[in-house]
Amino acid sequence: MPHASPYATALHDGLGYLVAAVLFGAFLLLRLCGKAAHPSILRATTAFGICVIGLLVSDLLVVQGARSAATYLRWISVFGEGLSILRLVAIGLFWVLLPAARVRPPRIAEDVTLGALAVVWVFIWLRENQVNVTGIVATSAVVTAVIAFSLQDTLGNVLGGMALQMDRSVCVGDWIKLDDLTGRVREVGWRHTAIETNNWETVVIPNSVLVKNRFVVLGRRQDQPVQWRRTITFRVDYRYPPTRVMEAVRYALGRAEIPHVSRKPAPNCVLLDFDESCGVYAVRYWLTEMLWPDITDSEIRTHVYFALQREGIPLSIPAQAVFVTHDTAERKSLKEEAAFQRRVTALLDVDLFHSLEPAELEAVARRLQPAPFTAGDVMTRQGAEALYLYILVSGHADVTVTGADGRQSRVTELGPGSFFGEMALMTGEPRQATVTARTDVECFRLDKESFEEVIRQRPAMAEEISRVLARRRTQLDAVLEGLDARARDARLSDAQADILGRIRRLFGLSE
Numbered sequence: 113m114p115h116a117s118p119y120a121t122a123l124h125d126g127l128g129y130l131v132a133a134v135l136f137g138a139f140l141l142l143r144l145c146g147k148a149a150h151p152s153i154l155r156a157t158t159a160f161g162i163c164v165i166g167l168l169v170s171d172l173l174v175v176q177g178a179r180s181a182a183t184y185l186r187w188i189s190v191f192g193e194g195l196s197i198l199r200l201v202a203i204g205l206f207w208v209l210l211p212a213a214r215v216r217p218p219r220i221a222e223d224v225t226l227g228a229l230a231v232v233w234v235f236i237w238l239r240e241n242q243v244n245v246t247g248i249v250a251t252s253a254v255v256t257a258v259i260a261f262s263l264q265d266t267l268g269n270v271l272g273g274m275a276l277q278m279d280r281s282v283c284v285g286d287w288i289k290l291d292d293l294t295g296r297v298r299e300v301g302w303r304h305t306a307i308e309t310n311n312w313e314t315v316v317i318p319n320s321v322l323v324k325n326r327f328v329v330l331g332r333r334q335d336q337p338v339q340w341r342r343t344i345t346f347r348v349d350y351r352y353p354p355t356r357v358m359e360a361v362r363y364a365l366g367r368a369e370i371p372h373v374s375r376k377p378a379p380n381c382v383l384l385d386f387d388e389s390c391g392v393y394a395v396r397y398w399l400t401e402m403l404w405p406d407i408t409d410s411e412i413r414t415h416v417y418f419a420l421q422r423e424g425i426p427l428s429i430p431a432q433a434v435f436v437t438h439d440t441a442e443r444k445s446l447k448e449e450a451a452f453q454r455r456v457t458a459l460l461d462v463d464l465f466h467s468l469e470p471a472e473l474e475a476v477a478r479r480l481q482p483a484p485f486t487a488g489d490v491m492t493r494q495g496a497e498a499l500y501l502y503i504l505v506s507g508h509a510d511v512t513v514t515g516a517d518g519r520q521s522r523v524t525e526l527g528p529g530s531f532f533g534e535m536a537l538m539t540g541e542p543r544q545a546t547v548t549a550r551t552d553v554e555c556f557r558l559d560k561e562s563f564e565e566v567i568r569q570r571p572a573m574a575e576e577i578s579r580v581l582a583r584r585r586t587q588l589d590a591v592l593e594g595l596d597a598r599a600r601d602a603r604l605s606d607a608q609a610d611i612l613g614r615i616r617r618l619f620g621l622s623e
């Protein structure tokens with residue numbers, strides 16, 4: 113019968129101390145490690161407990177005279193004890209000590225270390241139990257070769273998994289593209305890498321495939337935030353100069369608040385190609401959330417569409433399209449008349465213009481230009497120079513203001529029949545607030561010169577506007593300065609007189 117080894121003796125004879133140390137260590141690990149490590153700690157501690165019971169039973173068997181059974185039970189228990197302790201040591205090293213030293217090895221490193229420690233422990237255990245380790249190593253070389261040959265693929269995957277994790281070419285959370293497959297890496301395991309796609313699928317890729325093939329890690333660039341450049345193309349007829357098209361799109365996208373579109377670098381627009389009948393343009397933007405490529409592409413297309421509409425630039429129709437409408441002069445004038453009536457109706461819906469004579473109203477209507485916006489478009493930006501007065505025909509918009517501390521607060525909502533952009537036009541100051549389309553918004557806009565002309569012809573309107581303006585100004589101040597109702601009322605009457613005076617001076621109107 114083999115005699116007791118020093119290690120085995122330590123694991124058996126110092127049992128009381130060992131149990132206390134392991135329990136204390138497990139308790140510390142449970143406190144210090146994240147929840148993800150708890151099942152492993154509990155499993156290792158339970159295995160240790162079972163081995164301790166095994167040792168106690170082996171002692172009982174000795175007393176009962178069953179010496180041989182006792183010896184085997186003792187061997188196995190000591191072996192299990194050693195493995196459980198090594199597991200706890202590896203957890204302590206990889207979940208507590210290395211993170212404390214700011215070293216974050218890949219997960220596979222923990223498994224490899226534990227595997228290596230386990231092999232060393234097996235050899236020690238075998239030697240301690242008088243087994244000829246050298247003989248095993250020599251004969252096992254042949255066995256290993258046979259196993260390695262038959263497990264070639266599996267070994268390739270395992271080594272691939274180790275390589276991927278060690279050199280960090282793929283990390284959990286990365287978005288990768290392999291052939292026509294795009295998805296987020298959920299797990300890099302020993303044998304495979306699991307990818308979750310936007311179609312709610314999980315694709316399991318053998319690690320050896322990733323190691324042998326070229327794949328793209330989306331949006332990853334040294335020392336840069338994760339963002340992925342996307343290209344959206346559109347076509348516009350040659351009648352419209354490329355500079356105008358690109359400027360309109362750049363301007364609109366630069367101002368719009370579109371979720372998951374990076375501001376740095378900002379979206380840009382280029383003339384990509386000359387097609388048979390139209391110019392091919394491309395908007396390039398940087399996507400910050402890879403989960404939403406299609407939705408964000410669609411948002412960008414919608415903004416491009418509305419930006420071009422505002423500039424009166426239509427998207428190109430395929431050259432093969434055959435038009436069968438006879439655009440006669442009569443039909444044209446009917447269309448123009450309908451558009452004109454729509455503008456008159458828009459003006460009539462706004463209280464401000466009620467005081468105008470029919471002829472004056474028609475004169476203003478002739479100068480209105482359509483200005484459609486899509487949800488998220490910034491229609492006026494606080495601090496910008498004022499060029500237009502806007503009349504909102506349908507849809508809703510939010511008015512927000514940013515205080516000196518940079519905090520943005522919502523002031524109110526504008527709906528159909530309201531106007532905005534009058535403050536800066538009337539006072540000559542920059543825009544006082546930001547107005548953002550909450551839904552798709554149909555607007556008409558009146559340019560600065562036309563607006564000033566209307567005011568000069570109709571000074572009574574200045575008074576009407578000064579009342580609206582004072583109310584809005586006070587509401588802005590109330591939001592910015594947190595005024596209560598009494599302070600607001602006091603501020604309102606002062607503001608109205610002050611604003612009316614300023615408007616009169618600016619427009620050269622008499623008292």
Ligand code: CMP
Pocket residue numbers: 492498511523524526531532533534535536537542543544545546547583584585587588
């Ligand atoms: P302007 O300063 O030219 O540009 C921003 C516009 O937001 C402003 O004109 C007003 O038309 C509008 N605005 C500002 N404050 C309010 C408010 N309290 N209520 C409604 N509209 C407002």
